[in-house]
Amino acid sequence: xxxxxxxxxxxxxxxxxxGAYAADSATVPLSEEIAAQEAIYKSTGAExxxxxxxxxxxxxxxxxxxxxxxxALGMLRPGDRWLDIGAGRGQAILDYYTPRFDMLHFEGRxxxxxxxxxxxxxxxxxxxxxxxxxxxxLPPDKIRYLADRRLREYSLEExxxxxxxxxxxxxxxxxxxLSLFVERVLNLLEVNGSFFxxxxxxxxxxxxxxxxxxxxxxxTAIAGADGSEVKICAWLKSISCxxxxxxxxxxxxxxxxSFHVRKTCDEVxxxxxxxxxxxxxTPPERGFKLAK
Ligand SMILES: C[S@@+](CC[C@H](N)C(=O)[O-])C[C@H]1O[C@@H](n2cnc3c(N)ncnc32)[C@H](O)[C@@H]1O
Numbered sequence: 001x002x003x004x005x006x007x008x009x010x011x012x013x014x015x016x017x018x019g020a021y022a023a024d025s026a027t028v029p030l031s032e033e034i035a036a037q038e039a040i041y042k043s044t045g046a047e048x049x050x051x052x053x054x055x056x057x058x059x060x061x062x063x064x065x066x067x068x069x070x071x072a073l074g075m076l077r078p079g080d081r082w083l084d085i086g087a088g089r090g091q092a093i094l095d096y097y098t099p100r101f102d103m104l105h106f107e108g109r110x111x112x113x114x115x116x117x118x119x120x121x122x123x124x125x126x127x128x129x130x131x132x133x134x135x136x137x138l139p140p141d142k143i144r145y146l147a148d149r150r151l152r153e154y155s156l157e158e159x160x161x162x163x164x165x166x167x168x169x170x171x172x173x174x175x176x177x178l179s180l181f182v183e184r185v186l187n188l189l190e191v192n193g194s195f196f197x198x199x200x201x202x203x204x205x206x207x208x209x210x211x212x213x214x215x216x217x218x219x220t221a222i223a224g225a226d227g228s229e230v231k232i233c234a235w236l237k238s239i240s241c242x243x244x245x246x247x248x249x250x251x252x253x254x255x256x257x258s259f260h261v262r263k264t265c266d267e268v269x270x271x272x273x274x275x276x277x278x279x280x281x282t283p284p285e286r287g288f289k290l291a292k
Contacts, residue, residue: 036280037174041124051282053169054088054126058095061168066247066258069196072164074105076116080163083188085151086170087120089128093143097134119144119159121151121171151184152177161190167197173220173283179273186242186261186268195261200283204248204257205233212254219254219285222273225292232257235273235290241265 040052048054062070073096076082084093095101096118102109125147135143146154151171165185167173175181185195201212201219211218222230233246236259247258277287 030278033278033280033284034176037278037284040280040282049282053282055091056088056168058092058101061092061166064168064198064249064256064258065166065196066198066245066260068194068260069166070105071107072194072196074112075108076164077112078114078116080116081160082116082118082164082166083159083162084118084120084170085165085167085172085185086174087122087126087145088170089126090120090122090131090143090145092166092168093118093120094130094134097138097143115142116163117142117144119146119162121146121149121154123147123150150175152180154184156187159188161193162188163190163193165189165193165195167195169198169200169283172197173199176275176278176286178220178275178286178288179270182236182239183268183270186239186263186270189263191263191265193263195263196259197261198256198258199232200252200256201254202232202257203229204250204255205231205246206248207231209248209250209255217285217287219283221287223276223287223289225290230290233259235271236261239268239270241268 040049043049043052056064073082082093082096084090087093097115102112105112120143122145125145127145127147131143131145135145152175165188167185171181172178172185189195199220203209203218203221220232222232222235224230233244236242236244236246239261241264243262243264245260247260249256249258272291273288274291275286276289277285279285
């Protein structure tokens, strides 16, 4: 019992959604919610909310993301590119650029030779001295950190294509424009490339779970045009030119669902979602409705 308790606490701290707060969104205008969310992004020092975790390690990424992420990262070659959306301090990328990563990823080490180029995107610049020190030891642009813009504000020409894209409680959990976000991600992904991401406290593919916080809705929810519930997994599976697997991790607190989206061809079409509800938080509470 004791070790289970310790594990749950560790997972809670690791995913960092325990501190999610939600004002009564029925009474708070959307502009105030957006302003409150901006304040979270801009927070520094002691003002950073406890639930806003910006320094997850690569090990935390591997635990949260679907099976296959770790292997996909290990198989990247020097000419390949990895994009981490909502990278926070970029700790996962720093961990990738360590000899320890090679020790733990023996498979493909010979062929791999050097590492892939890694690009971090964050709304706010959370780079640390450690990031700058590592970047200075590597060839120019081997690791890049792009800040001050959201994913949707970059063009394909600016960012280029990627073999692997990850998002751990980053833009996928925070965006107000979920379908546009996924459209952008798939546009940036090479055919046969993979997008690994995760959401906390959502209705799982198997529907066996209820919202984690009593009296609150799921953190991200989609309604069909007729108002019926559409699971996140089902919505992702309705996108053309992708193969999707959804992994529910019910022992996390709150439970999470991890998604692996593999792009299979270029003719991607993402069913559009209109935002219906947004309450600032870490991450925010969001509702969307499928356009007809
Ligand atoms: C809670 S932090 C997670 C940081 C990191 N993934 C980790 O696990 O430590 C959320 C990150 O997502 C970023 N973010 C949120 N919405 C975004 C968007 N639409 N485009 C790019 N970054 C976004 C924030 O700026 C921040 O870097």
